[in-house]
Amino acid sequence: xxxVTQFPSHSVIEKxxxxxxxxxxxxxxxxxxxxxxxxxxxxxxxxxxxxxxxQDESGMPNNRFLxxxxxxxxxxxxxxxxxxxDSGVYFCASTxxxxxxxxxxxxxxxxx
Amino acid sequence: xxxxxxxxxxxxVSEGASLELxxxxxxxxxxxxxxxxxxxxxxxxxxxxxxxxxxxxxxxKGFEAEFKRSQSSFNLRKPSVHWSDxxxxxxAVDPQGGSEKLVFGKGTKLTVNP
Numbered sequence: 001x002x003x004v005t006q007f008p009s010h011s012v013i014e015k016x017x018x019x020x021x022x023x024x025x026x027x028x029x030x031x032x033x034x035x036x037x038x039x040x041x042x043x044x045x046x047x048x049x050x051x052x053x054x055q056d057e058s059g060m061p062n063n064r065f066l067x068x069x070x071x072x073x074x075x076x077x078x079x080x081x082x083x084x085x086d087s088g089v090y091f092c093a094s095t096x097x098x099x100x101x102x103x104x105x106x107x108x109x110x111x112x
Numbered sequence: 113x114x115x116x117x118x119x120x121x122x123x124x125v126s127e128g129a130s131l132e133l134x135x136x137x138x139x140x141x142x143x144x145x146x147x148x149x150x151x152x153x154x155x156x157x158x159x160x161x162x163x164x165x166x167x168x169x170x171x172x173k174g175f176e177a178e179f180k181r182s183q184s185s186f187n188l189r190k191p192s193v194h195w196s197d198x199x200x201x202x203x204a205v206d207p208q209g210g211s212e213k214l215v216f217g218k219g220t221k222l223t224v225n226p
Contacts, residue, residue: 004155031212042116043202043216056213091156095212099163103148105155 002026004104006092012110018080021107025074025094031055032075033101034067038088046090049075061086082111114138116205118217125193126225133188133220135203144206145186146214147177151199159201162186163209173197198224 005024013019025032034046046065047057051072060067064083069075079086089108093101117136125131137143145162160171167179177188186203203217 006155033213035214035216042218043204043214045213045215048213093156099144099206099210099212100146100158100161101212101214102158103156105153 004092004094004102006090006104006107008107009105010108010110012112013082015084015111016081018078019082019109021077021079021090021092021109023075023077023092023104025092026096026102029094029096029102030072031095032069033093033095034075034077035091035093036088037091037106038085043091046077079109082109084111087111114207114215116203116215116217118201118203118220120220121218122221122223124223124225127195128192131188131190131193131197131222133201133203133222135186135188135217137184137186137203137205139184139205139207141207141209142181144209145177145179146204146206147171147175147186147188148202148204149173149199150202150219156202159188193222193224195224195226198222 007022032049035043037043045059048055049069052069066078089106091106093103095101147159148156159175160169162169162179175190200219200221202219204214
């Protein structure tokens, strides 16, 4: 069974540009989560999808972040325009019925 | 404030030595508890979890953790560390026990000396 896949693994962009991160959850997992770890800080929750619906987006930092999950399969997280403080590692996770989160390898975003 | 605390940012042990990584949480009810590990260049991998029942839980790679309600702790242990255990370890809590929204500690980076 394939795990959670994230693309790209690394991204370096300039301040003001747009970046889109993608997450493919484990097949059949309705719940999809985005988390972020800023350097030196803890991993923090961003938002939660149940199928294609946003269940909880209380962790989204501001309106420069837009997450979508069309069709309830893969999800994208767009940052537009990117700022320096958006640098960090973005993790995606999915859960099935057992309530255990399986994480992807993360996308390391560097804004210069 | 509600939080998850991993007091040790960095721990160094010798190969073959025992290991204990500390985790405390400050949520009132008994949350669901997890330990994840991130090896260099890898994603977060679940080591073990506690939902209810036996307070000593066994995980993968020879790790175990003990839930102590009176101390609000969920410390991770391994009797004999291998060089491949060098990684960063994260304690995580699902405060509502089933919400699946995790709160993480800041992580403990483990270095293993030969």
